[in-house]
Amino acid sequence: MAPVVSGFSKLSKEDKIKWLAEHHFNNDKKATETLITYWNSNDKLQKLHDEFTENTISNYYLPFSVAPNFLINNHRYTLPMTIEESSVVAAASKAAKFWQTRGGFKAEVLSTTKVGQVHFTYTGDLKKLHHFFEEIKPNLIKNVSPITKNMEKRGGGIKNIELIDKTSEIENYYQLHCTFETVDAMGANFINSCLEQFAKTLVSEAQDYADFSTDESRIEIIMSILSNYVPECLVRASVSCSVKDLPNTEDLSATQYAQKFVRAVHIAEIEPYRAVTHNKGIMNGIDAVVLATGNDFRAIEAGAHAYAAKDGRYKSLTHAEIRDDQFIFSIEIPLALGTVGGLTSLHPLVKLALQLLEKPNAKKLMEITAVAGLAQNFAAINSLITTGIQQGHMKMHLMNILNQFEATTSEKEQLIEYFKTNTVTHSEVVTQIEKLRA
Numbered sequence: 001m002a003p004v005v006s007g008f009s010k011l012s013k014e015d016k017i018k019w020l021a022e023h024h025f026n027n028d029k030k031a032t033e034t035l036i037t038y039w040n041s042n043d044k045l046q047k048l049h050d051e052f053t054e055n056t057i058s059n060y061y062l063p064f065s066v067a068p069n070f071l072i073n074n075h076r077y078t079l080p081m082t083i084e085e086s087s088v089v090a091a092a093s094k095a096a097k098f099w100q101t102r103g104g105f106k107a108e109v110l111s112t113t114k115v116g117q118v119h120f121t122y123t124g125d126l127k128k129l130h131h132f133f134e135e136i137k138p139n140l141i142k143n144v145s146p147i148t149k150n151m152e153k154r155g156g157g158i159k160n161i162e163l164i165d166k167t168s169e170i171e172n173y174y175q176l177h178c179t180f181e182t183v184d185a186m187g188a189n190f191i192n193s194c195l196e197q198f199a200k201t202l203v204s205e206a207q208d209y210a211d212f213s214t215d216e217s218r219i220e221i222i223m224s225i226l227s228n229y230v231p232e233c234l235v236r237a238s239v240s241c242s243v244k245d246l247p248n249t250e251d252l253s254a255t256q257y258a259q260k261f262v263r264a265v266h267i268a269e270i271e272p273y274r275a276v277t278h279n280k281g282i283m284n285g286i287d288a289v290v291l292a293t294g295n296d297f298r299a300i301e302a303g304a305h306a307y308a309a310k311d312g313r314y315k316s317l318t319h320a321e322i323r324d325d326q327f328i329f330s331i332e333i334p335l336a337l338g339t340v341g342g343l344t345s346l347h348p349l350v351k352l353a354l355q356l357l358e359k360p361n362a363k364k365l366m367e368i369t370a371v372a373g374l375a376q377n378f379a380a381i382n383s384l385i386t387t388g389i390q391q392g393h394m395k396m397h398l399m400n401i402l403n404q405f406e407a408t409t410s411e412k413e414q415l416i417e418y419f420k421t422n423t424v425t426h427s428e429v430v431t432q433i434e435k436l437r438a
């Protein structure tokens, strides 16, 4: 076990690695070499990455891929996707290609409101608190004007502040439930700064409020923080086509395909075990675009799954139906995304990803990202109800297995050829490598 270390963050990068080598890697040179191999030779770029966070000792690469042919609201996009999982990008591209000849994807932002809360306790009379809140509301807003000034110039700011009585759930517990418009910024820093100032104003105004007794004036702030639950920062994306234009095979007519597809989505609407995997597949596409564009995928994940459970049962984020011989497939998902601030102007690949998307505003990025989720889900269900997921998945996974065995270029070529007509399984790949090498 490694000893306790103090002042670790103050050590140079080299000394941090030395410490790790000594206490975690038994001074194995390979560990140090691996860390250093991933340093960028461009010092300026490396320093930028080092300073994104703390105790950085190396870089952790993820593939930066692209999925072309996404026709969204009659405009063609190539989507940047950052993801390590085999077959996600191929599946997205396949779905994009399928739908581009069937009218493409339609997407629209339904709302863009974000939320933050000041959680506090108060022991006095509720009526007095209401009066107090109404009286100080202008000051709550006035005192954040240095923070909101710029946001207001861009068309955003505070939308509303409400006093919420939560005493039926926790004794003496109240909230300021605040809503914001943050335009093209994800807005976490803006919202949190506003909330912390609201909290300060609340406490200081309470101290001087004539109607409060000394006890009542003791409003205690528990915390002030934005919410990643954003059911009113919502986007909808959809595809539709005539049922007869759906895949039509020997095993499954287009009508049977449509019915089976709708049934598969329906299962994810009523069965949480399936819904979680179904939504995980959606998030394969969403997270990949979110990560490539420098947004906070943890926030997006948390918000999406909470939304999936908004009716009290965890459900599919997508919906499918057949109406008047039309197949309609859609997604509705909250996406609090930004195209300014954060990493967007700092990380060179993020900048490039946004450039690839023709510098979208936040609303456009919400639409594109929702489409990525819908496309991914379409591809997954398409495989699930036809060939099964493993066929495509293992084909893409073949390269990972070959790399694991350090296959040479020639071995790779021969085995890729072999597996064009044979089923990929881990053991079969091993057998074939061993055969080649024998």
Ligand code: MEV
Pocket: 085, 277, 278, 279, 280, 281, 282, 284, 380, 381, 384, 389
């Ligand atoms: C794998 O990452 C995602 C899928 O399992 C999604 C799904 O089952 O719908 C293929």
